[in-house]
Amino acid sequence: MSDKPSYPGNTIMVRPAGPLICGSEKVVVVQDEQGNVIERAQELALCRCGRSKNKPFCDGSHKQSGFDGEQEFRDERAENISGHTGELVITVKPNAMLMFTGPVTLFSRSGNSTSTRLRGALCRCGGSQNKPFCDGSHKGCGFRG
Numbered sequence: 708m709s710d711k712p713s714y715p716g717n718t719i720m721v722r723p724a725g726p727l728i729c730g731s732e733k734v735v736v737v738q739d740e741q742g743n744v745i746e747r748a749q750e751l752a753l754c755r756c757g758r759s760k761n762k763p764f765c766d767g768s769h770k771q772s773g774f775d776g777e778q779e780f781r782d783e784r785a786e787n788i789s790g791h792t793g794e795l796v797i798t799v800k801p802n803a804m805l806m807f808t809g810p811v812t813l814f815s816r817s818g819n820s821t822s823t824r825l826r827g828a829l830c831r832c833g834g835s836q837n838k839p840f841c842d843g844s845h846k847g848c849g850f851r852g
């Protein structure tokens with residue numbers, strides 16, 4: 708039996724010092740800025756440390772990189788998603804964040820942090836001071852990907 712929390716619908720689990728595990732009872736779509744589909748799957752792992760050689764996907768590089776991503780989170784911009792349905796679509800912005808549209812439940816692996824959103828921006832450069840959300844730090848850290 709898994710010890711991770713589980714939620715219905717679309718989910719994004721923020722692994723401590725690891726990737727974003729995106730899951731759906733239907734499908735998660737990852738696309739580029741032009742809307743070209745990169746991947747469709749029920750579960751996939753997206754890099755948030757900024758060091759994967761297979762961006763936007765996790766390749767395990769966070770284990771060697773000393774990625775600072777252990778913290779729990781609070782979401783000041785949580786939204787009520789009840790009554791909303793649809794796919795989780797994640798758009799990879801060049802040299803910047805992952806934009807997502809839901810509805811989706813975000814949670815830490817411990818279950819101590821949770822939020823629900825219809826849309827938002829997630830850090831994939833590793834430099835945000837408000838992980839897992841983008842705070843614009845990618846502009847100053849020279850992130851490429």
Ligand code: FES
Pocket residue numbers: 803804805829830831832833834835840841842843844845846
């Ligand atoms: S992608 Fe990391 S702060 Fe924006």
